[in-house]
Amino acid sequence: MDFGQIMLSLAQGFATTCLLFILTLIMSLPLGLIIAFCSMSKIKPIRWLSRTIVWIVRGSPLMLQIIIVFYVPGLVFNYPMESRMFAVTVAFVINYACYFSEIYRGGIESIPKGQYEAGKVLGMTSTQIFFKVVLLQVIKRIMPPVSNEVITLVKDTSLARIISVGELIKSSQDMMKATASILPLFYSGIFYLAFNGILTLLFNYIEKKLNYYQG
């Protein structure tokens, strides 16, 4: 096996990793906002339910959640999961949405009440206050924890191999067996580092952009 073949195989695994990463982000970022609003709802049962779900999801290993999402429909409801990728995406979206929801909630609750009141006495509607006054301030405040979480997500995608999804680590393990060498594993590390390097630059750029004001 030559270097090119190894790299091709790793690139395929990396493509799966990227797909999982992007699907998770696209769905969990907005879903997290919905969960955050539920967790702050004035209606007690909704708030309670939402916070309990968040507690369960954050309090148990993601690996376990992947296994549950993949196997439970088949074992309990006699309705086996057709697609491993689908199962793993569902598990990731739920897990990350719960993490993001807590970040959002912290961000929203950290905005001083005076901002809402200033909007109110100027006659703005609650929607206008949220989108025109509060949102950008929240985004600025949550950027550092969100970027942390996103970088963790890149590495967490490797958990997908637990149900044999062919992501980067799985490809490199296959290559290790095929070549009887540990090198493919190191190569995969370089993929992760490069990917996270780009993300770090991106987040630095965004944080800098948002630094045009203080407070």
Next chain:
Amino acid sequence: MALLKVKNMRKDFDGLEVLKGIDFELNKGEVLAIIGASGSGKTTLLRCLNFLETPTSGEIYIDDKLIYDAQKDIDLSDAQLREKRLNFGLVFQQFNLFPQYNVLSNITLAPSLYIKADIKRKKKEANLEYIKNLFKPGARKIFLQKRSDLRQQANSMHEDIEKLAMKLLKRVGLLDKVKSYPCELSGGQCQRLAIARALALNPKILCFDEPTSALDPELTGEVLKVIKSLKSKDSTMIIVTHEMEFARKVADKVIYMADGVIEEMGTPSEVFGNSKSQKTRAFLQKEPI
């Protein structure tokens, strides 16, 4: 005829009675200063007037028209509440400027949101009208004309708002800070901007809650000067303040509040020079003039 009449306003927080029946009147062009010890309910009164708190009971009249009755207006929609609220403006002790907007946008944000909402509503009406008359000759032409009129109207309204904002910034002495952000202003400048922002909505009654209490002593002067300069026959103001000297010089009417009631009310010379109540005298003795 009084511009503002407040009748029997009461407020309690979970059984704690903070306002125990407040009654007063204010004429157009008058400045009312409210003084009183910490915890006497001054802020709560202003917040009730601005509908940031819901009074337990009480009535508010503007130009002798009942605009709010706490007992009846329990389930007001947000839109109704906003409309009532816009009779009043409020300048906060802590400014509460919008940090992500520059000085000019802090003033124009709210007014331009109304313009946008208004134009959007009119556009919808025009669309509906067009659909109704879809098959009449010339309907499309009328529709397009209406749309372009609306666009022009929106532009000129936005221009007007900007002009007004510049005028107000000149009045509060911030013309050279138009493009600055609140974090780049001094406390006194922040409060002057907050005043301009409140004025841009042209409230009938502008309320100030200790506008200088968050400021360093050397910055209070510039803010008080601006407030004083606002005094005119058309502007009516309610100012909660610990600046006794300012209250005495600028106010037409002074209310001394103690424990949720108006202990004494009158002209500055009546309240400061000739107070009837023992409590008032004791309070004034403690406050340096």
